[in-house]
Amino acid sequence: MxxxxxxxxxxxxxxxxxxxxxxxxxxxxxxxxxxxxxxxxxxxxxxxxxxxxxxxxxxxxxxxxxxxxxxxxSSYTVNRNIQKKTSFTEDMQSIGMEAGNRLLEFKIIKGKDAENIAKELNVLPDEELYSFVRLRTGNNTPIVLQYTYIPTKFIKHFDLSSLDNSLDEYIKSLGYEISGFVTRLRAVEGSDEQMELLETTSRAILNSVSIRYIENKQPFQYTSSFYRSDLYEYTFSSFN
Missing domain, CATH: 1.10.10.10 (Winged helix-like DNA-binding domain superfamily/Winged helix DNA-binding domain)
Known part of the structure; x- marks a missing residue:
């Protein structure tokens, strides 16, 4: 035997x-x-x-x-394919790291308080948005600072405890299916506060703005992410 x-x-x-x-x-x-x-x-x-x-x-x-x-x-580098809809948690799992979250701010704002974002989300000036900021980590190392906005009309009572885990999983549990997304990338100079939170000495930060849509092409979520450029990179391929 x-x-x-x-x-x-x-x-x-x-x-x-x-x-x-x-x-x-x-x-x-x-x-x-x-x-x-x-x-x-x-x-x-x-x-x-x-x-x-x-x-x-x-x-x-x-x-x-x-x-x-x-x-x-070593400094792990996460390579994300821009054509795929993966969560930060999945990105961390792909390199054997444990994803973590720290909620820095949560509030409800009016569309007129963030006009450009409200326009992207088809929100009127007097309509409300959930606005929250999270520091995402891998094995307790700061990797990305995320600013997220979701119209309150989609989620009447937001469960704050969901932000300790995967936001994508929470959204899915509410019955929403993300049907598409648009992502814009650019290199930016990080502010002193962002550099301190991300624990980096490099001012070169990768900014990703992603708008996610549900059925009937309704914009559901706007997230502006500021990644440590030494730990994150994006890939675009012509192959499916």
């Missing part, structure tokens, strides 16, 4: 340990990974085994090895 469980190699044990530390957020982007000596002592494995494990993680792009300085957690 063949065994169902194969023995995990010593090298895989080290790799799994470091991957777990990264995915749990104990080791964040830019953090120094335990040295070969520290890992050798921790697991009581040979130095060559530890070296091989770290080399594999470097080849996968998970860590960066700098001679004389050590190994560091």
């Amino acid at each position: 063949q065994e169902n469980d194969k023995r995990i190699s010593k090298k895989q044990i080290i790799e799994n340990y470091l991957l777990s530390e990264i995915r749990s957020g104990h080791l964040k982007i830019g953090d120094k990974v335990p040295s070969e000596s520290e890992l050798t002592e921790k697991f009581n494995f040979g130095r060559q085994t530890v070296h091989s494990a770290l080399s594999d993680l470097a080849l996968m792009g998970i860590i960066e090895r700098t001679p004389g300085k050590g190994s560091f957690v």
Whole structure:
């Protein structure tokens, strides 16, 4: 009878340990990974085994090895296909990171308080909009600052707890199906506040404005997202 469980190699044990530390957020982007000596002592494995494990993680792009300085957690780059409707949570899952949210602001405003956005959403000056700002994270690392607007006529009583998870899932639970979207991209210079919230020193920020539509081409949601340019990139392909 063949065994169902194969023995995990010593090298895989080290790799799994470091991957777990990264995915749990104990080791964040830019953090120094335990040295070969520290890992050798921790697991009581040979130095060559530890070296091989770290080399594999470097080849996968998970860590960066700098001679004389050590190994560091790499800056994950999320590559989003602009033609596909994926959520931030799905983007994070695609690179093995846990999506997180921090609600910075939630309020109800009039269309006249945000004229350009109201126009995009076909909202009259005296009609109301939900307006909220969220900081989205991957393994507790700030990645994107999102400003979202939804006409209150679509959601009478907004469940704030839904913003702790996937907004897309909440919208779907209300019976709405996103039938299409329009996305505009541009490079912008980040403000001091945005740079502080995103914990980046680079003023180069990628701004994505996305308008989502439900049946009969009704504009349902307007979201302006400001991404860290070192962690996010968009792809457009002529192939389906």
